[in-house]
Amino acid sequence: MARMSRREFVKAGAKGVALATIPAIFKLNPLTAFATPAKENATLSDYYAHFGVDESLVRQVMAAGLERGGDYCDIFFEHRINSYVGLLDNAVDRAYSDVDLGVGIRVIEGDQTGYSFTEDLSPKAIKLAATTASNIAHEGKSVAAVALEFHPSPDYYPLKTLWEDVGIERKIPYLEKINEKVFSLDKRLVKSEIGFEDEGWYVLIITSEGRVVYDYRPMVTISVNCIAEEKGRREQGYFSLGPRAGIEYFTPERIDQLAGQAVRNTIDLFEAVKPEGGEMEIVLASGNSGILLHEAIGHGMEADCNRKGISIYADKIGKPIAESFVSIIDDGTLPNYRGSINVDDEANPSQKTYLVEDGILKSYMHDRISAGHYKVKPTGNGRRQSFRFAPLPRMRNTYMLPGPHTKEEIIQSVKKGLYAESFTNGAVYIGAGDFTFYVATGRMIENGRLTRPVKDINIIGNGPEVLRNIVMVGNDLKMYEGGGYCGKDGQHVLISDGLPTCKVSSITVGGVAS
Amino acid sequence: MNKSERMQLAQWSAGRARKAGAADAAITVANQRDIDVEHRDGKLDKLQESTQNYLALKLYVNGRYSAHTTCDLRKETLGKFIEDAVTMTGHLTEDPFRALPNPKYYAGRREVDLQINDPFYADVTSERRVAIAREIDELTRSQSDKIVSATSYYSDSHAELAKVHTNGFEGETESTTFEAGVEVAASDGDKGRPQDYEWRSFRFFKDLATSQVLARAAVDRVLGRLGQTKIATGVYDMVVENRAVSKLLNALTEPMGGYYLQQKSSFLDGKLGEKVASERLTLIDDPFIPAGLNSKTFDFEGMATRRRVMIDKGILKAFYIGDYYGKKLGMEPTTSSSTNTVFEYGARSPEEMLGDIKKGILVTGFLGGNYNSTTGDFSFGVFGKLVEDGRIVKAINEMNVSGNLAELFNQLVEVGNDPYVYSALRRPSMRFEGISFSGI
Numbered sequence: 001m002a003r004m005s006r007r008e009f010v011k012a013g014a015k016g017v018a019l020a021t022i023p024a025i026f027k028l029n030p031l032t033a034f035a036t037p038a039k040e041n042a043t044l045s046d047y048y049a050h051f052g053v054d055e056s057l058v059r060q061v062m063a064a065g066l067e068r069g070g071d072y073c074d075i076f077f078e079h080r081i082n083s084y085v086g087l088l089d090n091a092v093d094r095a096y097s098d099v100d101l102g103v104g105i106r107v108i109e110g111d112q113t114g115y116s117f118t119e120d121l122s123p124k125a126i127k128l129a130a131t132t133a134s135n136i137a138h139e140g141k142s143v144a145a146v147a148l149e150f151h152p153s154p155d156y157y158p159l160k161t162l163w164e165d166v167g168i169e170r171k172i173p174y175l176e177k178i179n180e181k182v183f184s185l186d187k188r189l190v191k192s193e194i195g196f197e198d199e200g201w202y203v204l205i206i207t208s209e210g211r212v213v214y215d216y217r218p219m220v221t222i223s224v225n226c227i228a229e230e231k232g233r234r235e236q237g238y239f240s241l242g243p244r245a246g247i248e249y250f251t252p253e254r255i256d257q258l259a260g261q262a263v264r265n266t267i268d269l270f271e272a273v274k275p276e277g278g279e280m281e282i283v284l285a286s287g288n289s290g291i292l293l294h295e296a297i298g299h300g301m302e303a304d305c306n307r308k309g310i311s312i313y314a315d316k317i318g319k320p321i322a323e324s325f326v327s328i329i330d331d332g333t334l335p336n337y338r339g340s341i342n343v344d345d346e347a348n349p350s351q352k353t354y355l356v357e358d359g360i361l362k363s364y365m366h367d368r369i370s371a372g373h374y375k376v377k378p379t380g381n382g383r384r385q386s387f388r389f390a391p392l393p394r395m396r397n398t399y400m401l402p403g404p405h406t407k408e409e410i411i412q413s414v415k416k417g418l419y420a421e422s423f424t425n426g427a428v429y430i431g432a433g434d435f436t437f438y439v440a441t442g443r444m445i446e447n448g449r450l451t452r453p454v455k456d457i458n459i460i461g462n463g464p465e466v467l468r469n470i471v472m473v474g475n476d477l478k479m480y481e482g483g484g485y486c487g488k489d490g491q492h493v494l495i496s497d498g499l500p501t502c503k504v505s506s507i508t509v510g511g512v513a514s
Numbered sequence: 515m516n517k518s519e520r521m522q523l524a525q526w527s528a529g530r531a532r533k534a535g536a537a538d539a540a541i542t543v544a545n546q547r548d549i550d551v552e553h554r555d556g557k558l559d560k561l562q563e564s565t566q567n568y569l570a571l572k573l574y575v576n577g578r579y580s581a582h583t584t585c586d587l588r589k590e591t592l593g594k595f596i597e598d599a600v601t602m603t604g605h606l607t608e609d610p611f612r613a614l615p616n617p618k619y620y621a622g623r624r625e626v627d628l629q630i631n632d633p634f635y636a637d638v639t640s641e642r643r644v645a646i647a648r649e650i651d652e653l654t655r656s657q658s659d660k661i662v663s664a665t666s667y668y669s670d671s672h673a674e675l676a677k678v679h680t681n682g683f684e685g686e687t688e689s690t691t692f693e694a695g696v697e698v699a700a701s702d703g704d705k706g707r708p709q710d711y712e713w714r715s716f717r718f719f720k721d722l723a724t725s726q727v728l729a730r731a732a733v734d735r736v737l738g739r740l741g742q743t744k745i746a747t748g749v750y751d752m753v754v755e756n757r758a759v760s761k762l763l764n765a766l767t768e769p770m771g772g773y774y775l776q777q778k779s780s781f782l783d784g785k786l787g788e789k790v791a792s793e794r795l796t797l798i799d800d801p802f803i804p805a806g807l808n809s810k811t812f813d814f815e816g817m818a819t820r821r822r823v824m825i826d827k828g829i830l831k832a833f834y835i836g837d838y839y840g841k842k843l844g845m846e847p848t849t850s851s852s853t854n855t856v857f858e859y860g861a862r863s864p865e866e867m868l869g870d871i872k873k874g875i876l877v878t879g880f881l882g883g884n885y886n887s888t889t890g891d892f893s894f895g896v897f898g899k900l901v902e903d904g905r906i907v908k909a910i911n912e913m914n915v916s917g918n919l920a921e922l923f924n925q926l927v928e929v930g931n932d933p934y935v936y937s938a939l940r941r942p943s944m945r946f947e948g949i950s951f952s953g954i
């Protein structure tokens with residue numbers, strides 16, 4: 001839903017710093033008061049020390065959170081170091097950084113939430129935040145203190161060097177190399193803007209059920225935006241790669257891919273036309289088309305909206321909703337993928353969750369509150385943008401398993417339709433199931449063959465209807481590897497998606513009316 | 515942090531940056547207190563309270579530039595943060611256009627009370643906040659038995675900011691915002707659960723819309739969507755409601771920004787002084803509206819704000835040019851971003867405008883879609899109403915509207931008399947002729 005979030009304007013003061021961020025040239029962490037523990041051999045007391053706290057303080061905070069009788073409390077410490085260095089007009093002449101440090105305290109009573117956070121990690125400020133969050137509860141029952149036990153997490157995003165140890169001088173050559181390649185590939189290029197954003201996000205979560213987890217979440221995105229000009233006409237194109245990985249991810253092949261694909265996405269547009277609009281068959285290319293799953297079914301399967309009774313999928317568990325060759329998964333465990341998490345933001349283990357198996361609706365994506373409501377185990381989907389927000393059920397990497405058809409036979413089966421290749425954004429009204437996604441580039445299909453390139457087309461459909469209308473699924477699953485975000489209730493989290501080549505028998509394509 | 519502590523911290527940080535080797539620096543220190551209440555289906559759902567602080571730092575070091583933010587304002591860590599930031603800036607390439615604005619642009623700041631800070635803020639109690647949210651929730655659900663869920667919201671915010679530039683700028687602001695509204699879902703049989711919302715923002719508590727008004731508006735909207743279907747692809751006349759038309763206006767004004775012009779990614783590049791819209795469109799940037807949601811006497815680069823006609827009867831008169839991209843483009847700066855936007859409003863209400871429509875679509879909202887700033891091409895998902903012979907016939911959804919922004923705004927034939935005052939973009943409803951819709 002399109003509710004304006006005021007929170008977004010916090011930090012807008014450094015505007016122009018859209019990608020607010022910390023340059024890793026800081027050899028000494030700016031938060032010198034708190035040592036960053038090495039990944040190996042660290043113990044729980046090192047993790048507490050990272051935030052300048054210890055177990056006794058954590059226990060006092062937990063007690064303050066539950067002093068008015070909440071059912072549950074969690075404490076979410078975060079330290080995030082984000083850096084951006086950018087190239088514009090052939091010069092690496094801008095760098096932005098952002099350091100975030102704070103703690104969020106949540107108290108739950110039934111399915112009601114009390115939340116408060118502070119950027120001040122003094123014992124007094126943390127306890128005050130806990131007391132504020134405790135105000136949601138009124139029942140006066142008391143929760144017994146339990147032993148705090150550290151649960152080590154698996155590592156789904158191995159990397160060689162922590163991002164804060166990678167100096168800006170190591171990043172600059174990547175930008176220069178990509179820029180050089182971009183301009184060597186086509187004479188029509190007039191502008192390129194290249195961004196290198198990276199992040200190290202430390203979280204320490206303690207729950208009143210005694211779970212303690214610690215995680216370091218790396219992220220990097222290189223994005224390339226190009227403008228080309230031909231006979232007075234201009235076009236723009238874009239490409240990005242954005243894994244949870246270290247700098248070693250950017251091999252020479254990937255650098256070539258970044259430059260090559262960004263240029264292709266720009267130059268191809270000179271031949272592109274707007275299609276005629278209306279209902280038609282569409283074939284979704286493998287990869288980024290997973291945005292279809294994200295919008296058509298993913299959001300409707302996030303259990304908060306089902307709990308509130310507003311999802312169109314609210315009473316469909318166990319029922320067939322698609323052809324038997326359709327299986328859809330939300331998976332937080334794919335190595336180095338952008339939507340992967342070792343542990344969710346409520347200290348629950350990440351997992352691979354079947355949403356649809358052989359056409360049958362299997363499971364929602366849960367956070368703690370919705371899992372309690374439905375009396376099921378959490379699925380590890382409780383995520384938040386930062387310590388400033390209470391968690392919500394959110395997607396991770398959402399994809400469809402390969403099906404029985406080949407890409408060629410799928411395209412050949414279409415008389416007149418659209419082949420959608422690259423996408424920029426999507427949106428959904430969860431209740432009615434109406435969703436859209438925006439096709440930046442694609443081609444028309446005429447008599448079973450790919451023909452004219454097309455561009456700037458919005459596709460709109462109804463989630464459950466489109467799922468029923470998936471009539472062919474290819475054997476060529478590909479994951480999207482770009483820099484994807486998902487926004488919901490004013491919170492942004494990293495996600496990815498994937499799809500094999502798929503055919504939808506009918507959907508409305510935005511075009512020119514004749 | 516109080517007013518003088520905030521200004522002192524900004525000055526201290528500026529001094530520290532200079533001592534570390536920066537030629538110049540711009541510092542912003544801000545604090546903000548937020549309280550949010552959500553009430554759902556008869557129960558308090560969420561209470562959130564917080565105070566946030568940040569320091570933003572722009573550094574000019576040897577002709578090089580970088581910018582940083584942190585929420586760790588302890589002087590011992592902040593000093594180190596600033597020193598390290600100055601050092602890293604040295605690795606960048608020189609940029610001859612990076613400098614603080616010429617102080618002449620700071621001059622002439624208007625001495626005026628913008629009325630953006632409500633002293634009553636301190637007297638609003640927690641009980642009152644929860645009571646407002648509860649009342650909206652209850653009133654919403656009592657309007658119709660078709661409602662399956664209502665979530666009401668109340669929130670308020672108090673923000674303070676101090677800004678210092680080492681070449682002579684100092685500025686401070688203090689403002690409040692009060693917001694209330696409700697999201698509602700209704701049952702439409704097996705056709706799903708359409709949702710809609712009503713949500714309004716104000717600078718003063720006393721101006722908040724009554725719970726009855728918010729509840730009624732949200733429920734009218736969602737019930738109006740029952741039975742929605744798509745209709746035939748074709749060319750229709752279009753009226754876009756004031757609340758919704760921001761989607762189209764933002765697509766027009768964003769490419770009027772200096773960054774887009776300098777990066778050759780604006781379809782309006784080179785069009786200054788030319789006709790870019792029908793003569794019905796006059797768009798004015800007005801930073802001085804009393805209690806305006808984006809009223810200000812200086813922009814985020816410290817430049818004194820002025821009232822400016824941006825589009826005059828369809829003629830493009832000015833771009834939104836900040837100091838840096840102004841220097842790169844060789845253009846005089848205007849303002850780095852829009853403040854409040856007002857229009858030359860028409861004589862008729864949207865209902866009267868619909869009276870002239872033989873066959874058309876009233877757009878009440880957009881869903882997704884995007885536009886291409888370089889070419890002006892757009893394609894957006896829409897929902898709304900089918901209008902025949904001046905009457906609303908049925909609800910429609912799952913359709914797209916597509917075209918080119920340059921053409922679209924030339925197809926504007928009328929603007930309404932109904933500025934949407936709950937936003938800094940005070941847009942009226944707009945009527946267009948001959949627009950392509952895709953449906954069945």
